[in-house]
Amino acid sequence: MSEVFERFGIRHVINASGTETVHGASRASERMVKAVASMLPHWIEMSELQRVASDSIAKTAGSEAGYVTGCSAAGIAVSVAAAIAGDDLYRAEQLPDVDGLKHKVVLQKGHEVSYGSTISQMIRIVGGTPVEVGTATGCAAYQLNGAIDDKTAAAVFVQSHHTVQSGLLDLKAFCEVSNKRGVPVVVDAAAEYDWPGMIKAGATAVIFSAQKAPAGTTAGVIAGKRDFIRACYVHGERGIGRPMKAGKESVAGAIAALDQWRDTDHQAVAKAEAVRLDKAEQMLQNIRGLRLEREWDPPGNPFERLMLHVDPRVARISAYQLGQALASGKPKIVLRSLHVDRGYLLLDVRRSDPARVGEVA
Numbered sequence: 001m002s003e004v005f006e007r008f009g010i011r012h013v014i015n016a017s018g019t020e021t022v023h024g025a026s027r028a029s030e031r032m033v034k035a036v037a038s039m040l041p042h043w044i045e046m047s048e049l050q051r052v053a054s055d056s057i058a059k060t061a062g063s064e065a066g067y068v069t070g071c072s073a074a075g076i077a078v079s080v081a082a083a084i085a086g087d088d089l090y091r092a093e094q095l096p097d098v099d100g101l102k103h104k105v106v107l108q109k110g111h112e113v114s115y116g117s118t119i120s121q122m123i124r125i126v127g128g129t130p131v132e133v134g135t136a137t138g139c140a141a142y143q144l145n146g147a148i149d150d151k152t153a154a155a156v157f158v159q160s161h162h163t164v165q166s167g168l169l170d171l172k173a174f175c176e177v178s179n180k181r182g183v184p185v186v187v188d189a190a191a192e193y194d195w196p197g198m199i200k201a202g203a204t205a206v207i208f209s210a211q212k213a214p215a216g217t218t219a220g221v222i223a224g225k226r227d228f229i230r231a232c233y234v235h236g237e238r239g240i241g242r243p244m245k246a247g248k249e250s251v252a253g254a255i256a257a258l259d260q261w262r263d264t265d266h267q268a269v270a271k272a273e274a275v276r277l278d279k280a281e282q283m284l285q286n287i288r289g290l291r292l293e294r295e296w297d298p299p300g301n302p303f304e305r306l307m308l309h310v311d312p313r314v315a316r317i318s319a320y321q322l323g324q325a326l327a328s329g330k331p332k333i334v335l336r337s338l339h340v341d342r343g344y345l346l347l348d349v350r351r352s353d354p355a356r357v358g359e360v361a
Contacts, residue, residue: 012331016280018305018348019191019212020336021071021116026215026351028253035256036217036249046237049251054229060258061206061223062196067232068210068219068251072190073115074236074244075207075220076122076156079186080105081240082205082231083154084128092239096127102153106131106183108139108174110164111157119158119188126240128153138167141177148181159189159198161298175202184228193301195223204228210250213301215351216257219250270302276349281306289315295346305336306347319343 005012019025028036050068057066069075084101085091091101105123109132112119120130133139133147148155155178157171169177171187178185184204189195191212198206205224210216222232235241246254281292284306291309310319317325320340326333336346 014331014333015351016347016349017334017336018350019209021209021211025209025211025218028217029215029260031260032216032253032256036253039248039252042248044248046248046251049248049255050233053251053255056255056258057221057223060195060262061221062199063206063223063229064226065229066221066223067229067236068221068246068254069232069236069241070220070244070246070250071218072188072207072209072220073117073122074241075222076119076186076188077126077244078232078236078239078241079205079207079222079224079228080123080128080154080156081126081235082228083184083186084126085231085235085239087227087231087234089234089238092234095235095240096125098127098129101127102151103127104129104131104149104152105154105156106133106144106147106152106178107156107158108132108144108168109134109136110139110168113158113160113162115160115162115190119156123156126235134168137164139169141169141173144169144174144177145181148178148183152181152183155183155185157185157187157203159187159192159299161191163299165298171198171203172201178202192299199223205232210254210257214254214257214261216260217250217253219246219254221254221258266302273303273350276352277304277306277347280347280349284308287315289313289317303350306349307344308335308347309344311343319345 053068054066069078081095084103085095105128112132123130131147134143157174175185179202187198187203187206189198189206190209193213195206205222205228207220207222210219210221236245285292289311293307294304295307296304310322312318323335323337323340323345336348
């Protein structure tokens with residue numbers, strides 16, 4: 001593997017930032033590598049492989065069925081297309097022209113976030129019209145209900161640390177309003193964990209990244225109601241989502257990742273992560289100008305990050321400058337830098353090699 005880095009002049013990365021796509025999201029386990037390698041030399045009927053994936057998704061997420069697409073962003077686009085045009089092949093070929101079709105897609109204003117692309121762009125790319133509800137920091141049930149009309153095709157809910165974390169409708173309340181109005185709820189849960197809980201809350205479809213929490217290869221997983229997933233299959237294979245389709249290696253990797261997720265002792269994983277975070281905290285706690293604080297994942301996933309508050313008056317360096325300095329070296333060390341404007345970095349040990357935690361600290 002080191003030969004690849006040397007050949008292309010690419011730096012090794014020590015990841016203390018988490019499951020961010022820009023850093024490759026996750027390291028694939030040997031189980032993932034074998035699953036993908038075993039698929040690559042063969043021809044296969046993709047519909048049969050997707051059927052196997054559907055069964056694995058259903059078992060893992062507690063849904064009726066599932067479908068694998070190129071990534072979770074593709075999953076949003078495909079799901080919105082399914083909500084607009086159903087499984088009608090003629091209508092599928094019509095998109096993004098939505099003439100004669102329901103096309104409005106409601107979402108809370110505080111959920112219009114960017115992950116490299118905005119949520120609204122994934123809605124618009126298939127012909128949907130985003131309708132933002134409430135304010136950036138507040139949304140009530142009556143506002144969501146009032147925004148739904150006879151042209152509303154879907155309601156999108158974003159479960160992510162990127163969104164506003166208070167003042168908005170939670171998923172259960174969002175689903176209650178939408179379901180009463182007969183509007184399917186599509187949940188973008190790219191990096192989240194509790195997919196069965198989201199299905200139970202009333203979601204029609206839940207989308208997550210196979211390469212993030214399940215630590216598989218790059219793919220988007222759509223888990224949901226059988227009829228809706230059938231429509232997703234239409235739009236992912238023959239419709240507007242065709243450029244976003246998953247290849248055999250991605251589908252095989254997603255299946256292996258979900259099987260691995262079901263077999264994993266998640267309590268043991270959480271304990272090991274806590275030990276690594278404790279080690280990092282102990283090594284950093286006496287550095288002048290650095291104040292440490294624990295933070296639970298804002299959307300409620302079962303892990304903590306370490307907040308590194310930097311006092312530039314004492315440290316003679318800002319949080320931004322510290323992040324840049326760590327990232328400029330060889331190997332490149334990356335911490336989560338979403339909040340450098342607030343004076344702190346986040347250290348996330350979930351994807352770090354236990355043997356290299358000391359190099360970060």
